[in-house]
Amino acid sequence: MNKVNKDNFKQDSYKYGFVTDIENEKIQKGLNEEVIKLISMKKNEPQWMLDWRLAAFERLQNMSVPKWAKAEIEEIDFQDLYYYSSPKDFKEKPKSLDEVDPKLLETYEKLGIPLTEQKVLAGVAVDAVFDSVSVATTFKEKLNEIGVIFCPISEAIQKHPELVKKYIGSVIPVTDHFYATLNSAVFSDGSFVYIPKGVKCPMELSTYFRINASETGQFERTLIIADEDSYVSYLEGCTAPMRDENQLHAANVELVALDNAEIKYSTVQNWYPGDENGKGGIYNFVTKRGLCKGKNSKISWTQIETGSAITWKYPSCILRGDNSTGEFYSVAITNNHQQADTGTKMIHLGKNTKSKIISKGISAGKSSNTYRGLVSFHRKAENAKNFTQCDSLLVGSECKANTIPLTENNSNSSSIEHEATTSKISDEQLFYCMQRGLNAEEAQSLIVNGFCKEVLQKLPMEFAVEAQKLVSISLEGSVG
């Protein structure tokens, strides 16, 4: 393939790079008390929420940007960002879809997430977050009938303050680290889920995050609570326009599972990754943590990370309840100049707690892809068990893959099993497939999808096929 073709090819491959031409309303640039008060006011928040934000902001003054990850990053000027942007005249969330600006509906339609009644995906409830506000939530009433609360967190703060107050910051302490604290001070919107005792949520819940405005950070905040004996499967998707600047997405996601509850949380992260020379793209600095608070509870993270210029993300499980289980299934794909530093922490506190980590890293182009993980057994975590498998696949010879699995074992009855492999797609494999009629891209995509199948299978069925396609698209232009 000649050079010109290849470039065109690459440009086509991020099909979510368009900008919605909609007037927006921003709070002035900068990070200060004034801005935080304005955000809180825009959202009609009660005083306790504002106080909570301001306390976080105060703590932030003594904190600095973390440097732990292996990433080359341009310094972010936090005073030069917008912290709040919403479509203009968006005073209150529209009561029905008829009131939603058609341009927004069209945007989600283009992204493959239809929101209008006739077209919604059966069995999937969607909360659509556009920059700093939630613009629509589908199937809300239907879920309400069985007591499931699924709404923007800004709404939950007003309508279910007792639940929010009890759980927000209970898994990720406000002072956890710089970005978590920043998020606590300025968070805009995200989803709130509460599954009552004994309810198995009958549909997939999902949130679709879209960054549209320029020079704007998105600070998503999501809180999911599964009460005793309940079950929920939740999925988030993310995209952003193609821009030359780097944009910040710093989310906090907290999950709480009580006795015998199970939360399955899946992510398909496809933020704009920057162009093939490494210009632009999202800085995706995310804190995700789940607390298996009750006995026999289970939290399972599945992530397909294909986008963003830089990803720092370690969805973790704190296994406090006896017999609780944490799982982490990850596919991280980096191409061109992308940098991903991702993994998980499994903190075993309770007896007979189990965790399983399956990480598949695929690096192509000049990218770098690191698995960073921690498995920790507390003194009281009798008979705790972990199984970790980290596989890296290299495409080409200019990319880097690292595996940094750390362990802390203070329990003498516990066991850790660790396997790691690094492989390359061989020319022999490509030739074999091509001899059977597959072109180079198809051959590579077959092999790569095989490599990460174990993880892709963990996604809700409705999204598995899309994810497979995404895996192929993310690597376009990387075969020689």
Next chain:
Amino acid sequence: MLDIKNLNVSVEDKLILKNLNLSLGKGQVHAIMGPNGSGKSTIAHTLAGKPNYDVNSGEVSFNGEDLLSKDPYERSLDGLFLAFQYPIELPGVTNASYLKQIVNAHRKSKNETPIDAGEFLKILKEKSKQLDIPMDMHSRFVNTGFSGGEKKKNEVLQMDLLDPSLIIMDETDSGLDVDALKSTAEAINKLRNSDRTFLIITHYLRLLEYIEPDFVHVFQNGSVIETGDKSLASKIDQEGYN
């Protein structure tokens, strides 16, 4: 249908094929025999378009078109099939989904719609049975952990599924037990027709007793040194290459 003229091929700067000439007519079965290292697999790989096989000079035409300028997958879609001497493992890729995907690649190139899942399963069952391939092999990863004989049968199965017009078999008989050799040869014989051409690379007379060749070529040091009918194979079997 396949014409090889004055072909010189080197691998890693070592000249392997030297002034090779070979012509295969439509519907004919040609066998190539020759000592280890004489360049038999090299001719198979060159025809299939394996990277890093440098054609220094010479020409190959396939159905009147220049073969050597095409990509490997185009040659496959044009009807050239190579059964590998050492089939490649594809960990993580289940055999059934792989087989379906290669069938669909060929259908697509003929502007046909992807094969219906039920129909594919039916064909797969039928063809697997003929080759004594248990169906559970298809839920395993392509060639991964397959025994030597299973790998070879899987090659013949793919050959059968793709309906090629030129079949090159590189020691497909090596590693097959007596019964497997018989069922494989039967499957191959069923594929024999007036439109399909075979180039069979083998060390053993046994296979050629099942699949009778029209021509036998003796390969030595990168070119054909002798051509005859099937009696030449018997002669080599008894007397060797010296």
